[in-house]
Amino acid sequence: MNDREKLLEQLTGVDSSKLNYYVELKKRNQEVLKQNSRLQILHQLSRDINLDMSVGDILERAFTKLPQTLPCDFLGLVTVKDGVLSLKASMPRNFCKIDDFPAHSPSLKVIRDKRGGIFNLGPEDLLHVRHNPGNPGPLRALAVVPMFKRDEVIGALIVASLSDGAYLREDLSFVQHLADQLSISILNARLYKEVSRAKKEWEETFKAVTDPIFLIDTDYNVLLHNDRLPPEMSAQWNKVLSSKCFAKLHDRDRPCTSCPLEDVRRSGKPVYRRWQTEGGILLDLSYYPVFNEEKQLSAVTIIFKDVTEKTKMEAQLVHSAKLAAIGEMAAGVAHELNSPMTVIIGTAQMLVRDFPGEVDRDKIEALEDIINCGLRCKRIIQNLLTFSRQDELPTSEIDLNEEVERVLSLIRYQINRSQVEIIPHLDPDLPKINANGPQIQQVLTNFLVNARDALDDGGRPEKIIQVTTALRRRDKKTWIVLSVRDNGTGIAPEALPKIFTPFFTSKEATKGTGLGLSVSLGIAESHGGTIEVDSIPGEGSTFSLLLPLEQL
């Protein structure tokens, strides 16, 4: 055809037509519909992909959706690490194997150029791909796009088809979108795993701490806790539905007065408190502020440290030290008094011998009084010496009644001075037991002092303390019991659970330390025994030291 005919054909021929908006619109509309369906697939994919999916799972999900909009017989993900490519995942899973990517391989080219491409391949281009004969193959057309992590190429996504020329250049942008979406999903999943691992570590660390820890927001809501409350507190904790700390810990319906949270809020610094629970547990509370990004207080971490045992031991230590000091002093004094006392008694005895017959009966009686009182003083001194040697005497076979007598002889005067009558009921058939005598004396002394104090303020006509020793069988065991009963004020029921806790005292500051009973219980327990309390307010109390007979 010569030029002239060609021109004529174009000028008048049937092939040239008026371009039509409708046709173009339809074309665009089809394009839009196609894009729309692709967007829908991208959207659905991003919705379907869970954070805890593996790369393989993510690829599988994409593979099921993709054929709706793009020919896809194979989907592969190639990663690059230190310049080495590897087929990280593919769908179908066992479609092929690639051990080595040659220089001409599409993936390598795409990763190098950071730009996607369409590849129509002959068999010679795919010699490096080892097909699983079970799958249809070989692949003829590939759309390969780079996968980015920010600007860095981390791999390539391969969408492939068994049919020739399956992909157009327009498809590439969709595949790139898909790759971007998958990159994000994969990075998110990876990030999520890291975060959840870190979270788990922190939670385990948090739970591993045996002391109770709470995280409380500034509105007193408990955000987190490690479930380590002592049993009697956790009962209350679990019972309360409210999330407020004052409800869960203190059974209150409003914040506690002088809540440390206020101090933390004010100062922005940690605050320390000591708190004794209803159950008698002594807790050290540390309130640590937690700040948000704006440097405002957002929460408070509270750590409870149970210091009951520690405090008791400290108290015991202090008490022992005191007792040791007193004992040492008493021993010194007693020792000093012992010699003059011996001289006084000896001299008085000599004088009695020098008064023969019935002469000066009055003088002899006076001398015998001196001798008796002297002997009594010596006994007291002896008791003091014994008492002061308590540390040196671990346990030995003792007669409990004798110990009682010793204490009474030492303390009776002191107590009688308060117009209190002491009535002993000592079981004469009591067997001997292995015990630390001075410690037992200490317990009894403590019981007696407490009984005296319980009688002190009541305007009672008769103030009586009964000291009883007896044998008791209980729980198929035989116990030796030493009881001190008073008819004093008794103990209020709500105070009863706390009386053994260190530093609990109902007495005025000058009188008691709140350590006596705590130390006494310690002594009882170290002998394998215990202390029982029986008290009726207004009628009096009975404190009984129970020591096992078989033991020791």
Place this chain on the structure above:
Amino acid sequence: MNISKFVTPEIIFGCGSLSQVGESALRLGASKVFLVSDAGVINAGWVDKALFYLKEAGLACETFSALTTNPKDFEVDEGTRRYLASGCDALVAVGGGSPTDVAKAIALLATNGGTLRDYEGINKIVHPLPPMVIVPSTAGAGSEVSQFTIVVDTVRKLKMSIISKSLIPDIAIVDPELLQTKDSLLAAATGLDALTHGIESYVSLAATPLTDIHALKAIELISRNLRRAVADRQDMEANTNMAMASLTAGMAFSNAILGATHAMTHQVDGLIDQHHGETNASILPHVMEFNLDTSPGRFREIALAFGEDVSGLDAAAGATRSIAAVRRLIRDIGLEKGLGQLGLQKEFIPLLSRNTLKDACLVTNPRSATYEDIVAIFHRAM
């Protein structure tokens, strides 16, 4: 060629059909109309009328009229800039060949981008054009139905022919009333242009029976009405017939294309900025002489359409009558001038001839023309 194609716009014809302009634009989906016209048409009041009907149809309008006879490329550029900035979505041209061709060129650049030179030639347009409604105010150009737009390249000083089916307007509204306001010279020039369209498309290599009907009808109407229309501008019968003649000539040449006359006049118009009809008048008889031997039967038909008595004459003798009839008509309407009289200087003939060989219209000329042939015709037409 066994298969032929005939393309025209939707055509609304008749006195008062200008009133359809608003509805027509609306039908094409317009919401804001870019109205292209020129000062002459505005002064005649037709633009105001068109705007009235457009606004009545609820359309917003923007008017562009900064253009001259033989529209220039920079005028199109300015119009395109204005069109794109205006937010218009359809074009309406009210006027002669210039506003129509400018409207087409604006439509082309607005949707296809680039410059007009990129589309010079045949079938270079790749995107559809916005909807166009053309209301001709002259009876001649035929641009309201044609696949041509002719714009002057002011750098190369020639008329670019841009040819594409996409340039065929969507609706042509031919209202003969609009013809009354043009002066006699313009009526004569445009009428002669239409005659040239009729004759060239009738003898064109691409003529088909469908184009022939329109070409012959146009020649017949022009031969009987042009003198009256030039003599009495208010003769509505003559005006209506001339409008129809221009329309049918347009349909004919749009589908059968033209010939050497137009290929040559395009060059002359680009250089001396004369009315296209006048240059046609100078060249047409000489091209007819040049072509005569190739298709004497057709030229005899033309003579018949002129009402010449050719009975008893053989084809060749009858054919020569057509040239005489054309010359007579040209003389009667006062366009008997040589190119020299119109202002063309001889030294330009080689250049014009070279450019003529590149013009698409030469393709369909019944007789192949060499450079020397064209030079010779130019000289004869001086």
